[in-house]
Amino acid sequence: MKYFKETLYDAICQEFRVDKMYFEQKTDHQHLMIFHNAMLGRVMTLDGIVQTTEADEFMYHEMLTHVPILAHGAVKKLLIIGGGDGGILREVLKHDAIDVTQVEIDKAVIDMAVEYLPKHSDSAYDNPRANIIIDDGMAFVKDCSEKFDVIIVDGTDPIGPGEVLFTEDFYAHCKNCLNEDGVIVTQNGVPFLQIEEVKNTHQRLGQHFTDATFYTVAVPTYYGGLMTLAWASNNVELRQVSLEILEQRFKEAKLNTRYYNPAIHLASFALPQYIVNQLD
Amino acid sequence: MTTTARTVIYGASEDDCRFYQSSVEKHGSPLLLFDSSKLKQQYRSLQQALPNVDLFYAIKALPQIDVLKVIDELDAGFDVASSGELDILLGLKVGGRRTIHTHPIKSDKDIRDALRFGSTTFVIDNLDELKKLQPYRGRIGILLRVSFRSENAKVDLSKKFGCTEDEVANIIFQAEQLGLHIKGLSFHVGSQVETSDKHVAAIQSCRDMMLELNQKAKAPLSILDIGGGFPGNYALQSIDIMKFCQPIRDALASLPEDWHIYAEPGRYLIAPAVTCVTTIIGKSMRYGMPWYYLDDGVYGSFSGKIFDHAEYPLQVLKEGETSPSVLAGPTCDSIDIIDEQIELPELKIGDFIIGHQMGAYTAATRTRFNLLKEAKFIVL
Numbered sequence A: 001m002k003y004f005k006e007t008l009y010d011a012i013c014q015e016f017r018v019d020k021m022y023f024e025q026k027t028d029h030q031h032l033m034i035f036h037n038a039m040l041g042r043v044m045t046l047d048g049i050v051q052t053t054e055a056d057e058f059m060y061h062e063m064l065t066h067v068p069i070l071a072h073g074a075v076k077k078l079l080i081i082g083g084g085d086g087g088i089l090r091e092v093l094k095h096d097a098i099d100v101t102q103v104e105i106d107k108a109v110i111d112m113a114v115e116y117l118p119k120h121s122d123s124a125y126d127n128p129r130a131n132i133i134i135d136d137g138m139a140f141v142k143d144c145s146e147k148f149d150v151i152i153v154d155g156t157d158p159i160g161p162g163e164v165l166f167t168e169d170f171y172a173h174c175k176n177c178l179n180e181d182g183v184i185v186t187q188n189g190v191p192f193l194q195i196e197e198v199k200n201t202h203q204r205l206g207q208h209f210t211d212a213t214f215y216t217v218a219v220p221t222y223y224g225g226l227m228t229l230a231w232a233s234n235n236v237e238l239r240q241v242s243l244e245i246l247e248q249r250f251k252e253a254k255l256n257t258r259y260y261n262p263a264i265h266l267a268s269f270a271l272p273q274y275i276v277n278q279l280d
Numbered sequence B: 001m002t003t004t005a006r007t008v009i010y011g012a013s014e015d016d017c018r019f020y021q022s023s024v025e026k027h028g029s030p031l032l033l034f035d036s037s038k039l040k041q042q043y044r045s046l047q048q049a050l051p052n053v054d055l056f057y058a059i060k061a062l063p064q065i066d067v068l069k070v071i072d073e074l075d076a077g078f079d080v081a082s083s084g085e086l087d088i089l090l091g092l093k094v095g096g097r098r099t100i101h102t103h104p105i106k107s108d109k110d111i112r113d114a115l116r117f118g119s120t121t122f123v124i125d126n127l128d129e130l131k132k133l134q135p136y137r138g139r140i141g142i143l144l145r146v147s148f149r150s151e152n153a154k155v156d157l158s159k160k161f162g163c164t165e166d167e168v169a170n171i172i173f174q175a176e177q178l179g180l181h182i183k184g185l186s187f188h189v190g191s192q193v194e195t196s197d198k199h200v201a202a203i204q205s206c207r208d209m210m211l212e213l214n215q216k217a218k219a220p221l222s223i224l225d226i227g228g229g230f231p232g233n234y235a236l237q238s239i240d241i242m243k244f245c246q247p248i249r250d251a252l253a254s255l256p257e258d259w260h261i262y263a264e265p266g267r268y269l270i271a272p273a274v275t276c277v278t279t280i281i282g283k284s285m286r287y288g289m290p291w292y293y294l295d296d297g298v299y300g301s302f303s304g305k306i307f308d309h310a311e312y313p314l315q316v317l318k319e320g321e322t323s324p325s326v327l328a329g330p331t332c333d334s335i336d337i338i339d340e341q342i343e344l345p346e347l348k349i350g351d352f353i354i355g356h357q358m359g360a361y362t363a364a365t366r367t368r369f370n371l372l373k374e375a376k377f378i379v380l
């Protein structure tokens, strides 16, 4: 019997039983697997790190998507960087009025996810409102002349191919592609075990946005407690929208969610002190 | 450097003669013949001699994919020293948690490559190196390499790497200040040591240092990596590894039971598993001695003569009256001489010279000089 052992930390690791291997690929410097686990459903790993599982992906994808969209309230154009598994795209397309551009560096990731993780994208890639571009996210935002209301960065671990998506340059270019009232959100790791990432991202985003902070979601297979999602905007009011307004927008959007709701939306901006201490 | 006398075998069984002949007919010459059962046997012997020690094969000794496959099958660990070595493991789908990165000097790229691969144990021996690891401090575990010089090792590996015992406490303290965890000590007493005295002395020093440090350290040191050094059998007199390791076992028995012990054997495991077959491609009489020119030499599989100071046991398949002879390699350089004074019977072009114990630091260090065809690696 085969087991997958995560390799993020030296002193501890989580281990998953591999009940059926659907896909395993070793390309130049990259090791991708999709397998079945009895408790988690299909699991995708990249370079020894869990990327997503069918059982708990909704927590991550719903929070990374609906929080900025409902906070903004009038999103027309949205940009996804990364997110090849299609989970973010699926959630964004639940909002009827939004046109989405998704920039994924590797077409093979999308193809593979459509085939082996079909529940993630749930046919989202066939939706005409989705404009899929195969390009380097950094190159795209650098040359982009369009403006978006929301940018969602769904990248991998900062050690590896997603590294550039954690740089100050990248955030600067993103700012240029955002409308005045726009907001950017990014996946930012598990701060209990990777506190440096909170510090670095906060400092880097702070160079370009007047309001840079985090909100949190606890995704069980992103081991280590709360995960931080970075939030940056030049409009601080976006995260001060009242519960009533959020509830109204939530109702109007007719969202069918399993994690997101307006109460958790507001509460997720409350940060434990060990994170707050990193933000000065 | 004292050079040990070379062991020479004269004559061979009919079976052996036929085997070498048919190997060359099938694959050409020169050849490196890899006997995986020998590697497995060596691994099991070392495991028995060092029970409760996790063995990490030092890939550098012979980074051949067929060799690594066998190590993988044995469920052993891998001692990695470069991103290139990690790339080979990636191809084999070996998981990062079975590796340790033991090169004391690394670039940031090396560190990131290793982390991406999933290798989270790193070795350092100075403060500059420690600082390089700070950005990754939450993810990694560090071993501090200590230098114990060894005069009687063939290859002294503590000259270039390892801090002094006096520096240990300060480096551990500095690491704590930087929020980095040093989880244990490592050493390498040198390759091809004759006795285990140096291992024993180093184990004892490390034990004493670790016990003392643990009284004050925030997080205890709990790993001791005793490196490599376990000998290859160049004299072809059977090495009793149980006996060689007896003093090491005794020394290890005095460590706290909850410590983890690692070793990084290279030579002992792989040296006897590879046999080199070379063919005489030319001969002449020079200075009153017969010179035989082989199709492999010190720029090729015999590179360990230069880099590793090794004199491999050689075998001629014929017997007969011998005279002092010269064995030279195929390149046009005059340093390319395997032996300047070897007693050989009269040999012809086409005769074989067999090199034994040629797995460790042989093909690993060969060059492309003269663009000669490298010895073909054959898995038996």
Ligand SMILES: Cc1ncc(COP(=O)(O)O)c(C=O)c1O
Pocket: B058, B060, B061, B079, B102, B103, B157, B188, B190, B191, B192, B227, B228, B229, B230, B264, B265, B266, B267, B268, B360
């Ligand atoms: C760090 C390290 N570990 C292990 C080894 C393997 O040593 P041996 O072949 O003597 O077992 C070496 C050899 O150079 C080394 O440098």
